[in-house]
Amino acid sequence: MKLFTLVAIAATIEVTEHASAQWAKVAEPGLKRTASGEVDLVGSAPMKRGKPDLSGIWLPNREPVPAQIVTVEGEIPFPHYFFNFMADLKEGDAQMRPETAAALQRKAALGGAGEPAAHCLPTGMPVLATGLLPFKVVQADSEILILYEENTVFRQIFLDGRKPVDDAEPRWLGYSSGKWEGNELVVETTGFNDRGFLDAMGHSHSDKLRLTERIRRKDAGHLETQVTLDDPTAYTKPIVYTIKSTLRPDEDLLEYFCAENEKDVQHFQ
Amino acid sequence: MKRPATIGVSIALLLALTYPSFAHHSFAAEFDAKKPMKVTGAVTKLEWQNPHTWFYVDVKDDKGELTNWGFELASPNLLLRNGWTKSTLKVGDVVTVDAFQAKNGTRNANARAVTLNATGKSLLAGSSGASSNAP
Numbered sequence: 054m055k056l057f058t059l060v061a062i063a064a065t066i067e068v069t070e071h072a073s074a075q076w077a078k079v080a081e082p083g084l085k086r087t088a089s090g091e092v093d094l095v096g097s098a099p100m101k102r103g104k105p106d107l108s109g110i111w112l113p114n115r116e117p118v119p120a121q122i123v124t125v126e127g128e129i130p131f132p133h134y135f136f137n138f139m140a141d142l143k144e145g146d147a148q149m150r151p152e153t154a155a156a157l158q159r160k161a162a163l164g165g166a167g168e169p170a171a172h173c174l175p176t177g178m179p180v181l182a183t184g185l186l187p188f189k190v191v192q193a194d195s196e197i198l199i200l201y202e203e204n205t206v207f208r209q210i211f212l213d214g215r216k217p218v219d220d221a222e223p224r225w226l227g228y229s230s231g232k233w234e235g236n237e238l239v240v241e242t243t244g245f246n247d248r249g250f251l252d253a254m255g256h257s258h259s260d261k262l263r264l265t266e267r268i269r270r271k272d273a274g275h276l277e278t279q280v281t282l283d284d285p286t287a288y289t290k291p292i293v294y295t296i297k298s299t300l301r302p303d304e305d306l307l308e309y310f311c312a313e314n315e316k317d318v319q320h321f322q
Numbered sequence: 323m324k325r326p327a328t329i330g331v332s333i334a335l336l337l338a339l340t341y342p343s344f345a346h347h348s349f350a351a352e353f354d355a356k357k358p359m360k361v362t363g364a365v366t367k368l369e370w371q372n373p374h375t376w377f378y379v380d381v382k383d384d385k386g387e388l389t390n391w392g393f394e395l396a397s398p399n400l401l402l403r404n405g406w407t408k409s410t411l412k413v414g415d416v417v418t419v420d421a422f423q424a425k426n427g428t429r430n431a432n433a434r435a436v437t438l439n440a441t442g443k444s445l446l447a448g449s450s451g452a453s454s455n456a457p
Contacts, residue, residue, distance in 0.1 A: 075402075123349045123350075123353075123355045123422070124349055125346070125347065125348075125349050125353075125374070125394065125396065125432055126396045126400060127396070127433075127434050127435070128434075129396065129400065129404070163351070164348060164350035164351045165347060165348020165349075165350055165351040166347075166348070166351040168347065168348060168351075170346050170347060171346065171347035171348065171351060173373070185400055186397075186399055186400070202399060253348070307398075307399045307402065308372075309372045309373070309397065309399055310372055311346065311372055311373045313371045313372050313373075314369050314371035314372060314373065314374065314376065315346075315373060316374075316376070317346070317347045317351070317352055317373075317374070317394075318347075320352045320424055320426055320428060320430055321351050321352055321426075
């Protein structure tokens, strides 16, 4: 009888596995849940060794796309700063240097054919964290890893006190080191190349860009990253804005290999 | 210094309203928002792969001859989280597609809405009504 029960259970598991197109959802430990099993997104942020634990899969918040903007994705809402990282600036808040403005106009004239992502290159920072696909934060004591689903790329944020790299070999996502200030993780990133875009519109930055992120897990389900872009070669003043993301509990990252079926470039005029 | 500031921000705002978006690439680099099309035909092939899902449909042209059109959708990662699977569209399904044609005159287009004729189900319906944080 016992044997029959085991066989029956095994058969059920097999059916379940075949029925699911991906991993079945597995409840993430360490998150407070309601009686129905939902994660309490406004509960207190989980802690790890006295610091907020930023770990989890996060998705940038979205809003409807203005009617004038046509997207490849149709009616799917987009994150606020995806199109224009200067979306909230008022007149005089900051300005592009003439060469930055000219570069933007040249890119617009190309209709976006020159953007890195279209050629399966990294989108750039920090637009990577304002896209449609999630990212996963893995927090260890000595470093924090951020795994971005888009293009399957990663960042390593070292927490061991290392200093910015002098005369760095340029990188798309730069060199990041972080430290805790109270409950905020402050991440400094330098050593960028000058090929990344700051947003989908194509605002550029120079290799002198200094990116500061103040990352705060406001509660269990909400992550806020205050970004300060300081790039005096390209912009007259530092530009500050806050990217908001929401936890996607019990999910996992998917593969994304851009070269698998890239066929757009051959259609560009 | 007042004047350059005005120019800089004005350019940004103007482009924000006119410059289409990308996830993998800009809409404007490939497709023409002024060339909409609506066609019906049978699915001949599905490529459920990144960075974009493509499907192909045999469409009757003006002379009654079948021509094969390619239609681009979002990435499978986005579609999966929007309720699609790799079997949502199958070879042989008759579909009606609303799309924007490629700028370069080839038989390629960007699909905005796909309706399964057998059931009348619109496969992209619901995306606009999704809550702001829903994937």
